[in-house]
Amino acid sequence: MAEVVSVSMSGDIALVSIDSPPVNAMDQKVRAGLKQAFEQLRTRQGVKAIVLGCKGRTFVAGADIKEFDTGIAPPGYYEVLAAIEDSPCPVVAAVHGTALGGGMEIALACHYRVAHDGARFGLPELTLGIIPGAGGTQRLPRLIPLEAAIDLILSSKPMPAAKARELGLADAVVSGDVAEGALAFARELAARGAGPRRTRDQAVLGAENAAELFETKRAQVAKTMRNRQSPLALLDAIEAAVKLPFDQGLKAESAISDRLVPATEARALRHLFFAEREVRRIPGLSAEVKPRPVTRLGIVGAGTMGGGISMCYANAGVPVTIVDATQAALDKGMATVRKNYERSVARGSLKPEQMEQRMKLLTPSLDYAALGEADLVIEAVYENMALKKEIFAKLDAVVRKGAIIGTNTSTLDIDEIAAVTKRPEDVVGLHFFSPANVMPLLEIVHAKRTAPDVLVTALETAKQIKKTGVVAKVCYGFIGNRMMDPYAREAEHCLLEGATPEQVDGALEQFGMAMGILAVFDMAGVDIGYLTRLERKHLLPDDPTFYRPDTMLNERGWLGQKAGRGYYRYDSARKRIPDPEVVELLWAEGKRLKVEQRKPGTAEIQERCLYAMINEGARLLEEGVALRASDIDVVYTSGYGFPRYRGGPMFYADTVGLKAIYERILEFRRTLDPQYWTPAPLLEMLALAGSSFAAWQAGRGNQGAIST
Ligand code: 3HC
Numbered sequence: 131m132a133e134v135v136s137v138s139m140s141g142d143i144a145l146v147s148i149d150s151p152p153v154n155a156m157d158q159k160v161r162a163g164l165k166q167a168f169e170q171l172r173t174r175q176g177v178k179a180i181v182l183g184c185k186g187r188t189f190v191a192g193a194d195i196k197e198f199d200t201g202i203a204p205p206g207y208y209e210v211l212a213a214i215e216d217s218p219c220p221v222v223a224a225v226h227g228t229a230l231g232g233g234m235e236i237a238l239a240c241h242y243r244v245a246h247d248g249a250r251f252g253l254p255e256l257t258l259g260i261i262p263g264a265g266g267t268q269r270l271p272r273l274i275p276l277e278a279a280i281d282l283i284l285s286s287k288p289m290p291a292a293k294a295r296e297l298g299l300a301d302a303v304v305s306g307d308v309a310e311g312a313l314a315f316a317r318e319l320a321a322r323g324a325g326p327r328r329t330r331d332q333a334v335l336g337a338e339n340a341a342e343l344f345e346t347k348r349a350q351v352a353k354t355m356r357n358r359q360s361p362l363a364l365l366d367a368i369e370a371a372v373k374l375p376f377d378q379g380l381k382a383e384s385a386i387s388d389r390l391v392p393a394t395e396a397r398a399l400r401h402l403f404f405a406e407r408e409v410r411r412i413p414g415l416s417a418e419v420k421p422r423p424v425t426r427l428g429i430v431g432a433g434t435m436g437g438g439i440s441m442c443y444a445n446a447g448v449p450v451t452i453v454d455a456t457q458a459a460l461d462k463g464m465a466t467v468r469k470n471y472e473r474s475v476a477r478g479s480l481k482p483e484q485m486e487q488r489m490k491l492l493t494p495s496l497d498y499a500a501l502g503e504a505d506l507v508i509e510a511v512y513e514n515m516a517l518k519k520e521i522f523a524k525l526d527a528v529v530r531k532g533a534i535i536g537t538n539t540s541t542l543d544i545d546e547i548a549a550v551t552k553r554p555e556d557v558v559g560l561h562f563f564s565p566a567n568v569m570p571l572l573e574i575v576h577a578k579r580t581a582p583d584v585l586v587t588a589l590e591t592a593k594q595i596k597k598t599g600v601v602a603k604v605c606y607g608f609i610g611n612r613m614m615d616p617y618a619r620e621a622e623h624c625l626l627e628g629a630t631p632e633q634v635d636g637a638l639e640q641f642g643m644a645m646g647i648l649a650v651f652d653m654a655g656v657d658i659g660y661l662t663r664l665e666r667k668h669l670l671p672d673d674p675t676f677y678r679p680d681t682m683l684n685e686r687g688w689l690g691q692k693a694g695r696g697y698y699r700y701d702s703a704r705k706r707i708p709d710p711e712v713v714e715l716l717w718a719e720g721k722r723l724k725v726e727q728r729k730p731g732t733a734e735i736q737e738r739c740l741y742a743m744i745n746e747g748a749r750l751l752e753e754g755v756a757l758r759a760s761d762i763d764v765v766y767t768s769g770y771g772f773p774r775y776r777g778g779p780m781f782y783a784d785t786v787g788l789k790a791i792y793e794r795i796l797e798f799r800r801t802l803d804p805q806y807w808t809p810a811p812l813l814e815m816l817a818l819a820g821s822s823f824a825a826w827q828a829g830r831g832n833q834g835a836i837s838t
Pocket residue numbers: 152153155191192193194195196207228230231232233235254255258261262263264266404407408
């Protein structure tokens with residue numbers, strides 16, 4: 131028997147135990163071990179019941195995702211789960227941690243389920259662009275009502291043990307040792323001579339109005355999960371459970387699953403699953419380097435960003451001292467934080483006492499000296515080099531030796547900021563995204579002199595506050611904003627060429643961006659980009675059309691949502707309303723500047739914005755600003771609303787084909803302003819070689835390592 135699965139006896143109860151760190155994923159070894167264990171137990175004399183549990187931190191957390199690319203070696207999921215379900219004596223799953231995906235499907239194939247009170251059950255397959263493919267779509271609606279089953283899988287969110295008990299999925303919930311609890315449960319079954327209770331033999335629950343239910347869910351999915359195929363395919367599979375006998379239902383599930391696994395959507399989402407974990411590995415950084423502890427935080431600037439960052443740390447139980455120049459700024463900042471928490475309380479996601487605990491962790495102060503004990507101080511004032519330098523000089527004087535000083539700059543040269551201190555090795559960029567308490571991304575900017583343990587601490591503190599930290603090197607805009615620049619430039623130019631803001635944003639949203647870039651500018655404040663451009667005016671192209679719409683809106687004070695109008699008008703509920711005045715103004719300006727009136731359509735808008743962004747991404751890779759193409763994908767999907775199901779810009783580029791993108795860029799060079807359309811040498815090289823960013827990354831090994 132494969133050693134990852136062991137069998138032992140406790141009286142007349144057999145204990146089957148999976149031990150395959152880190153998360154007991156159901157890989158080939160686990161499958162083979164389970165099959166063998168259950169086949170042997172079938173014929174073993176004197177076994178009255180079986181408990182199936184896991185060692186380590188969790189019950190099986192899913193099928194092995196790596197196998198979806200390499201192929202599933204036998205035995206297959208159905209074979210293994212059938213061996214469990216066929217057992218002639220009752221099988222009790224002992225669930226702790228997270229029973230996810232294939233793990234939950236194992237539990238569904240068991241005859242009874244005993245859960246630890248902290249356990250959670252979930253089928254998150256849609257987050258991977260697939261459906262539960264080990265019988266989950268057929269067994270779950272036989273254990274809990276059909277609609278609850280559909281909702282659980284559509285949400286991809288795990289449910290707590292108590293809810294599983296309420297729905298009848300878990301037969302018992304225990305605190306303490308779940309293996310003991312399951313053993314006691316099994317003994318009781320054995321004592322009353324209970325036989326197996328096979329899920330497959332039960333009827334689907336709550337299927338009376340199934341046709342209407344599926345119609346409603348399909349309409350809902352078409353609206354909320356646009357451009358995706360797996361959610362609709364999921365509904366087809368669950369409907370098969372209602373319409374077909376179990377075995378035929380499994381065949382339907384299997385056919386759908388086989389179609390989804392190799393599709394682009396699933397490949398893109400798998401790519402991100404691993405990319406989000408890969409970002410933690412920094413080539414060239416020794417595992418011996420240990421982080422400095424972050425137990426006390428300091429923030430400079432009580433504005434939107436400072437407040438949001440403070441909330442991240444308060445949520446993690448870390449006390450925060452917030453310094454600002456005036457009492458009014460501090461009061462306003464603290465009031466905003468409280469309002470944000472109150473909103474969570476109103477939504478029911480936070481208890482009032484938790485809000486008070488978190489508020490107590492925040493101490494406002496007018497005195498920089500109050501930051502003297504902090505382990506990490508993050509400067510979060512607006513983008514102005516002179517101001518940031520002044521603050522860093524002050525911090526250098528008060529912050530204790532060994533503390534780290536971070537800057538939340540989104541574009542500025544951190545080497546220049548660090549140079550005003552006597553300890554540039556303690557300085558690092560920590561670029562949060564607005565709203566900082568919500569957005570999962572943290573861009574960690576490794577400046578020239580940042581010490582290795584400061585970088586490691588930055589990665590660690592990202593984890594501490596549940597963010598995905600991605601390392602970048604210093605350049606204008608780092609990874610995210612640098613690539614955003616040409617993307618937005620094209621969107622802006624299209625407005626001068628006769629496109630409306632709705633057409634531009636519509637094209638980007640149709641592609642799948644969470645929000646069109648013009649609507650993003652309106653939300654963030656049209657002045658933000660304008661002020662940043664003023665800061666680097668000397669570096670910008672000599673082109674009167676460059677970001678001209680943005681400048682014109684600024685000149686008129688049409689700064690977006692906060693002004694009630696920007697690229698759009700806004701009603702009191704901040705709903706976008708098309709504004710013919712803006713359209714006329716920009717079209718007239720385009721004509722005045724002799725911009726060719728191309729009236730770009732959806733495909734052209736998408737290609738220009740995205741290919742300009744991808745081309746810049748290729749430059750970032752050449753320059754070593756981003757360590758990996760997949761890091762760029764993580765930045766864009768977790769910080770910029772790029773659709774996850776397209777895998778991020780660089781993965782998307784590979785799916786289009788670099789040759790096709792390269793050729794389109796050459797065409798744009800011929801037909802648009804050539805100064806913006808020089809293919810990046812890396813893109814050109816890969817396109818001509820018929821290669822891809824993924825292949826380039828795979829062949830690179832440790833090149834591009836952080837030099838420490
Ligand atoms: N397959 C392969 N590797 C997996 C895995 C899986 N299902 N789940 C986790 N891992 C790996 C991670 O890649 C990581 O590897 P690394 O250390 O080399 O980077 C390691 O296990 C630890 O994972 P995390 O860093 O994510 O650990 P956390 O403690 O933060 O989270 C977890 C644990 C909640 C279980 C999280 O790993 C997770 O959500 N895993 C995926 C769960 C999932 O999606 N399951 C469904 C899979 S699809 C399926 O089951 C299809 C079926 O229907 C046939």
